[in-house]
Amino acid sequence: MNMLGGAWLKFARFKSNQFILAVLASSCCSMVSANSDTGTNEPSDRGAFAAAAKGGLRAPAMARIAQQGSVRVAMKSLHNATANSAGVIGVAPFLVKSHGDQCSVCNAGSAAKIYDGKVCGFDVEVAYLLAEKLDTNLIIDLSQHKYDHVVDLISWGDADLAVSTLSSTLRRAQYVAFSDPYLExxxxxxxxxxxxxxxxxxxxxxxxxxxxxxxxxxxxxxxxxxxxxxxxxxxxxxxxxxxxxxxxxxxxxxxxxxxxxxxxxxxxxxxxxxxxxxxxxxxxxxxxxxxxxxxxxxNISIATNYNDSSLLNWVNLFLREIKMDGELTALKQKCGLSGGLYE
Structure with a gap:
């Protein structure tokens, strides 16, 4: 190759490198510009959490609950329950039938939470607190007559959570995911x-x-x-x-x-x-x-659908928080579950 040809090749390579650098610079500027409203030079994907805080991007299960405007919580029905000698129907203090605005359990310190004038108890108290932390409405599904059928409801995706004094067992864990225990x-x-x-x-x-x-x-x-x-x-x-x-x-x-x-x-x-x-x-x-x-x-746990990993993570954080700030202990005391056996 003669000297003229060599010089031309070097010039072409120089121009090519300049073009590549120009493209890269343009790309970087676009990324900074896309995030200019934050006043930072952070890449645009760093804004995902900020978008979520404004009601935008959310984990699938959390987005579903937000769109529903409610969290659907499954509990075992009291359909076949027999009244005891005191006239209480259900399993005290976890879930019993209420009489309008009257509840036979969980009245210590403050009035019991009563769902739809039908049921009350420790499970109901936990469900109301959970919905409050989610900043959404509570719907309690009482359609299933056995504990295993409550697990099935979660497995099918027909409810978001089960708060039903559910024991976390190896067999059930093949169909649903269990939270950390909140009661023993x-x-x-x-x-x-x-x-x-x-x-x-x-x-x-x-x-x-x-x-x-x-x-x-x-x-x-x-x-x-x-x-x-x-x-x-x-x-x-x-x-x-x-x-x-x-x-x-x-x-x-x-x-x-x-x-x-x-x-x-x-x-x-x-x-x-x-x-x-x-x-x-x-x-x-x-x-x-x-x-x-x-x-x-x-060990008593909350059940979620096995695909709802984000919801399970949220539930575990929820339980950790209410344990640390004493809210769970207060609920246990309210419902007569305080003491070493229930911690």
């Missing part, structure tokens, strides 16, 4: 005292594990354990009481009658609050029955 109950047996004596069983032996119970160095025959059908305890029982008969009841008050007789049911398996409610409803039953704490926690 205790797995408990209510046992027929006479049946214990006949089998020569001690409370320590029962706590140690029903499948391994020994009586006079002989294996205990298969016993009948009553649980609420469609609850987490039906699932727990299949694992904990292998080799024994698990009988499912729609209403534990019916199981209570069978337990007192002693020849049909050996024990009722439920959380400590349900057991206490059963005993309070039948004062004389305490003479025949014994409450055995199995020293196994029952």
């Amino acid at each position: 109950l205790s797995q408990t047996l209510l046992v027929n005292r006479l049946a214990m004596e006949k089998l020569d069983l001690t409370q320590a032996a029962i706590v140690a594990g029903m499948p391994r119970i020994k009586s006079n160095k002989k294996s205990v025959p298969a016993l009948t354990i009553a649980v609420e059908g469609g609850s987490s305890y039906a699932e727990f029982a299949d694992d904990l009481f292998k080799g024994h008969n698990i009988r499912r009841y729609d209403d534990l008050l019916v199981a209570m009658d069978a337990l007192i007789k002693g020849d049909e049911v050996f024990a009722i398996y439920a959380d400590n609050m349900q057991i206490i409610q059963l005993l309070n409803d039948n004062k004389k039953a305490g003479l025949f029955l014994k409450m055995v704490n199995l020293q196994r926690p029952d």
Whole structure:
């Protein structure tokens, strides 16, 4: 190549580089210009959060709730619930039927939150606080008659959240996502005292594990354990009481009658609050029955659809916040759930 040709090539390369630099400079200027209203030289994508704060870009689940103008919270229906001796229908203090503006639970310190003149309780109090923090309206869905069906409703995407004293279990976690626990109950047996004596069983032996119970160095025959059908305890029982008969009841008050007789049911398996409610409803039953704490926690969580990761993250932050500022403790005290068992 001659000298003239070499010089021309260098000139062409120089002009080409100048063009590339000009394009880059123009692009940078455009980015700064697009964000000029903030008075900064930050790239335009840094403005995404600012847009969200003005009601613009939001995570999908949060945008859906904002568009709905409400958060839809699922709870187990009281449709088949039986009134106890005090006339209370439901599972106190978590969810009970109200009588207009009257509520039998969660009145300590301030009036109970009552939804649509129908239901009240700890679950309702938590749901109202959650909706308040979301700055939206609350809709409570009471269409499902079993706890497992409440989980199904969330799995199908027919409700945003479930606040229904739901135990977080391995099986349920295959269908929904669970928040951090906000309440800890205790797995408990209510046992027929006479049946214990006949089998020569001690409370320590029962706590140690029903499948391994020994009586006079002989294996205990298969016993009948009553649980609420469609609850987490039906699932727990299949694992904990292998080799024994698990009988499912729609209403534990019916199981209570069978337990007192002693020849049909050996024990009722439920959380400590349900057991206490059963005993309070039948004062004389305490003479025949014994409450055995199995020293196994029952972690209660809020359920979200497995696709709603942003909502799950928000719920966990919500729970963390109301724990730190004492709001959750105040709700527990209001509903009679304060103390070590419920922290």
